[in-house]
Amino acid sequence: MQEEQDLQSEAPSGAWQLRWVELGVALFLLIVAGLVIKDSLRLGIGWADDGPRSGYFPFRIGLALAGCSAWLLIQQLLRWPRLRSRVFAERGQLRDVAAVLLPTAVFVAAIPWLGMYLSASLLIAWFMWRNGGYRWPWLVGLPVAVSVSLFLLFERAFTQPLPKGPIEHWLGF
Template identity: 35%
Template structure:
């Protein structure tokens, strides 16, 4: 038997997934320290606030879907589902590569390759975009927020991240 989800069902599933992910991030950010120290915000404060907003948005999606969601309309036809996979597959690949390439290289590759593949941007625009985003993310998280993120296997040899 083939299950074809309705729009309402998918909205509730996504809302619950956002709430679940938000709870995991809130828990981890509390372990880092999500308050205000004498020198400023603790490392978990930004993730805590972001996760709290994400959880509230997930709750809003669930409430809206249950009150007046898409009803019995089908979620997606096969061509729409292919488009979803075109976006989701690179994300899954990025998560798989994260332990080996680190957060910053994966971010640069993901943004760059996605812009080239899906956005059809030229390589001379994609290359500086990927590098710029990786460098800005590095300084924002490592230097600004003092949050250590996974480093690549090249850390210490070639790259500072």
């Protein structure tokens, strides 16, 4: 009975159907597996005098990923008609994901120019303002305190430098 309802109903307008998302992920992973296998073959997948060559383990991981991806692809194609009305995400849910994904992508893209600490401060301030409704004293104070704490932790305690931007260079770090 549930299958009959699934076959008769369609996904709401603006929603991403589960079958397309799962098919896309399976195809994407199959492409990634192909790239891993191809590069592993370039590096060599056998044994050398001193042990396995550079592509030995990645080749096997690529084969496993290709097998899993092919299995997912076959499953999706076999269940294709039954998944017509199943919804992966609706427009509002995708908007919520984009509200986190896009600022995070900007953060990652800004790191080479602004450095890790300033980029992190801006990202924290953005989320505090956009999602938390915080006012200016908090929007400046807390992100700066977090970035200074991260600087002390990574640069001083762990002695692991992170990408620096113009502010750190101006301060002599």
